[in-house]
Amino acid sequence: MSAIQYYEKTTGVLARIRATQLERIEQAGEAIASAIAAGRRVYLFGSGHSVLPVLDIFPRYGSFVGFVPLYDPRLMWFNVVGPGGARELLWLERTEGYVEVFLQSYPLAKGDAMLVFSHGGLNAAPIEVALAARDKGLTVVTVSSHANAAAARPTHSSGKRLSDVADIAIDNCVPPEDALVDIGRPENVAAGSTVAAVFIAMSLVAETGARLAGKGHAPVTFVSPNVPGIEKDHNQRVFEIYAQKLYERD
16 A cells, blocks of 8 residues: 555654754754753744744644744745745745845744754755854754765855754655655656654754753743643743744843
8 A cells, every 4th residue: 555655654754863863963953952041042944845844843732922923925936826826936945145135034033943944955045044044153953864965965045055054964764756655657646745844943943942941041931721631721832932032132
């Protein structure tokens, strides 16, 4: 069954992440925890389908204040064709110079961190976010397919791939074509990068949360109302604390 093949392929990807990427995930968790404990920000970025792990990190039950997602509707699709469609998005995320304008709205500063997701690691948008963050002194963590980067020529004018710009480059361990299941045709079906990226994202949340607790810094956590003992206004206070920190900048 193809469904079983997808299960086996994705569990194989997760096993490779466990076997080869745990040290980098731990390093990234320490860098992120140190930034949050110091009152700094951890920005999150992805375009196209790579916005999914960003959406999943915060706000999400079990995650906490300190993460600042960077969302741009023009770098996400809301339609298949036409306005907000995939073709327009794919053109824009490959166009150099746009991200420089987008980032003008955010006060990136030394001591912050930037976590960038991109399966291919070749498009202009994620590379230019990482370059801008590095130039401003942020710790840059990337999650991308290193096999894809090795198989393809750089397309950005800098000659860089996303992993080249990182302080800590995490491999999502997914093959370049992303799709995993052989159905007897030249092309495979059923992508694996979203499962891998969200797994790494939640691993980073877990690692960061544990390290914050170890530093005596209690995370301000967004909690399911089904958890016993949680006050009714708990999550409202989480949003208030997030908003307060968002509009403060030393």
